[in-house]
Amino acid sequence: MMMTHRERILAVLNHKEPDRLPLDLGSAIATTMTAKAHERMRAYLGLPSEPPPATFSRRSSTVIPDEAILRRFDVDARPLILGNPDGRPDREVSPDAFVDEWGVTWARPEGGHFISTDGPFYHQDEPTREDLEKFPWPDPADPGRYRGLRERAKELHEKTDYAVMLNLGVGPVHQCQFVRGYGEWLEDLLINRAFAEGLMDRVVEIWVEITDRALEEAGDSVDLVMYGDDVGTQKGLLLRPELYRQVIKPRHKRMADCVKRHGKPILYHSCGSVYALVPDLIEVGIDALNPIQVTAAEMDTRRLKREFGRDLIFWGGINTQRVLPLGTPEEVREEVMRRIEDLAEGGGYVLCAVHNIQPEVPPENVVTMYEAAQEYGR
Amino acid sequence: MVDLKMLAEAVIRGDAKECARLTQEGLDNGLSPQVLLNDGLMAGMAVIGERFKCNDIYVPEVLIAARAMKAGMVILRPKLAETGAKPVGKVVAGTVKGDLHDIGKNIVCMMLEGAGFQVTDLGNDVAPERFIQAIKEQEAQIVGMSALLTTTMLNMKGTIEALKAAGLREKVRVMVGGAPVTQRFAEEIGADGYAENAAVAVEKAKELLAVH
Numbered sequence: 001m002m003m004t005h006r007e008r009i010l011a012v013l014n015h016k017e018p019d020r021l022p023l024d025l026g027s028a029i030a031t032t033m034t035a036k037a038h039e040r041m042r043a044y045l046g047l048p049s050e051p052p053p054a055t056f057s058r059r060s061s062t063v064i065p066d067e068a069i070l071r072r073f074d075v076d077a078r079p080l081i082l083g084n085p086d087g088r089p090d091r092e093v094s095p096d097a098f099v100d101e102w103g104v105t106w107a108r109p110e111g112g113h114f115i116s117t118d119g120p121f122y123h124q125d126e127p128t129r130e131d132l133e134k135f136p137w138p139d140p141a142d143p144g145r146y147r148g149l150r151e152r153a154k155e156l157h158e159k160t161d162y163a164v165m166l167n168l169g170v171g172p173v174h175q176c177q178f179v180r181g182y183g184e185w186l187e188d189l190l191i192n193r194a195f196a197e198g199l200m201d202r203v204v205e206i207w208v209e210i211t212d213r214a215l216e217e218a219g220d221s222v223d224l225v226m227y228g229d230d231v232g233t234q235k236g237l238l239l240r241p242e243l244y245r246q247v248i249k250p251r252h253k254r255m256a257d258c259v260k261r262h263g264k265p266i267l268y269h270s271c272g273s274v275y276a277l278v279p280d281l282i283e284v285g286i287d288a289l290n291p292i293q294v295t296a297a298e299m300d301t302r303r304l305k306r307e308f309g310r311d312l313i314f315w316g317g318i319n320t321q322r323v324l325p326l327g328t329p330e331e332v333r334e335e336v337m338r339r340i341e342d343l344a345e346g347g348g349y350v351l352c353a354v355h356n357i358q359p360e361v362p363p364e365n366v367v368t369m370y371e372a373a374q375e376y377g378r
Numbered sequence: 379m380v381d382l383k384m385l386a387e388a389v390i391r392g393d394a395k396e397c398a399r400l401t402q403e404g405l406d407n408g409l410s411p412q413v414l415l416n417d418g419l420m421a422g423m424a425v426i427g428e429r430f431k432c433n434d435i436y437v438p439e440v441l442i443a444a445r446a447m448k449a450g451m452v453i454l455r456p457k458l459a460e461t462g463a464k465p466v467g468k469v470v471a472g473t474v475k476g477d478l479h480d481i482g483k484n485i486v487c488m489m490l491e492g493a494g495f496q497v498t499d500l501g502n503d504v505a506p507e508r509f510i511q512a513i514k515e516q517e518a519q520i521v522g523m524s525a526l527l528t529t530t531m532l533n534m535k536g537t538i539e540a541l542k543a544a545g546l547r548e549k550v551r552v553m554v555g556g557a558p559v560t561q562r563f564a565e566e567i568g569a570d571g572y573a574e575n576a577a578v579a580v581e582k583a584k585e586l587l588a589v590h
Contacts, residue, residue, distance in 0.1 A: 243436075
């Protein structure tokens with residue numbers, strides 16, 4: 001029996017076999033396209049180059065893909081994104097740098113992505129919990145975040161049959177690294193634990209309040225929520241599994257519990273090799289894992305499915321580091337077949353690229369990926 | 379008598395204060411800076427490298443170990459200069475143009491320093507001309523390039539071509555690394571060495587210069 005797009009995603013989230021393999025592009029902050037990749041795709045498909053697409057994330061130079069592209073690939077989900085805070089909008093420093101509401105400076109090289117380059121706790125040798133007390137935190141209640149959210153969610157939910165994905169902010173690992181410095185915060189975990197934990201608590205409190213408010217506002221029209229917090233690297237975990245369990249897991253649990261109080265499934269994103277933490281992530285309460293970075297250590301899709309397929313939905317999986325940018329269309333096709341074979345049995349798989357489609361990825365490879373997924377995902 | 383083993387262990391534990399104290403004490407007791415470096419700081423970093431390679435420790439432990447090593451190096455460096463000690467090799471490293479990601483590159487630089495290399499870290503978003511200038515200035519034997527993005531990874535090839543155009547390609551060994559980089563990619567762009575992580579990068583650098 002033919003399912004609607006939303007039914008298809010919900011079937012997979014409930015570990016039921018869908019009528020065909022569900023597909024994603026652009027429903028989540030890490031499953032979309034950069035502006036340049038989108039521009040190339042429009043040209044390749046003969047679509048008009050105007051108007052400019054809506055921005056998904058300014059930081060990662062990504063856009064919400066045109067409906068024409070999403071329909072062509074028959075994508076099953078659509079994004080719902082919070083607004084910007086009224087009280088503390090981005091402060092522009094130059095065309096290539098701005099400061100966000102956390103006091104984090106984002107800068108980009110010419111034509112590139114923004115990355116965090118400075119933050120309020122960057123230059124302190126040994127920041128303390130008192131420093132946290134003094135800090136002017138973002139206001140979770142800022143009305144700018146929620147303006148029009150209910151209406152946008154309702155429209156998506158009632159006027160389309162797509163699954164509605166609420167995109168939330170990053171978790172404590174990322175946010176702490178933004179405000180304190182990537183390496184500095186990792187060092188704090190070992191040598192300034194009180195500060196590291198205090199900072200995480202503030203971040204999680206703000207996150208939980210924003211999530212509560214967003215889901216109270218729009219929850220009726222939301223099918224699932226997505227957020228990320230990278231704990232993996234190419235070669236293994238970012239930190240000792242015991243350290244994750246001791247310090248980060250309880251905070252991740254607080255976040256997941258908040259979403260679960262609203263009865264929504266969770267799509268959690270962590271790049272890199274996270275195999276060793278999958279049982280913990282399941283315990284925390286996530287339903288689906290993105291992006292399944294297949295080129296990272298230990299991210300063998302067949303083993304992941306065999307060991308965790310009963311409890312976990314896989315979302316992503318198409319090799320973004322080699323095959324999409326550098327492979328031939330034939331290699332893309334083989335990659336799609338392989339991941340479907342490894343992950344899709346009995347439902348439990350939503351296919352998309354491992355990360356946002358980057359500028360150098362040939363549009364032909366992206367089209368091949370979705371066409372092959374349609375062909376083999378029946 | 380300073381126990382060099384204790385100094386190495388202070389590095390491994392990431393205890394910067396103890397590392398500085400033991401280094402100073404060693405010098406005060408007449409130990410040569412080269413011995414303190416080789417059998418204390420570098421011995422500690424060698425253990426860190428091994429443990430990191432086999433996922434016995436992770437990035438945070440490596441970072442605090444490197445911080446401890448630096449606390450000792452600050453004291454040793456002027457003394458080493460006085461004695462005219464030679465580094466194992468000279469490396470110029472940076473994240474390629476268009477890319478601001480630097481944690482991986484930083485860890486590689488720390489590990490190389492911890493193995494006795496002289497490392498000139500050019501930072502990130504490094505244009506080919508800057509690599510070339512630094513290679514000339516430092517008379518570097520190795521240039522290391524890093525990238526996190528598949529987009530910027532392609533700039534490694536451009537930098538290698540610029541090295542050829544500048545007549546430097548035969549004078550310097552090229553090492554590449556970073557999340558999306560693979561052995562296959564390294565070969566495709568004509569690099570001399572690829573390392574999948576910072577510990578292997580040290581082995582690779584020694585192999586390329588035939589030092590042990």
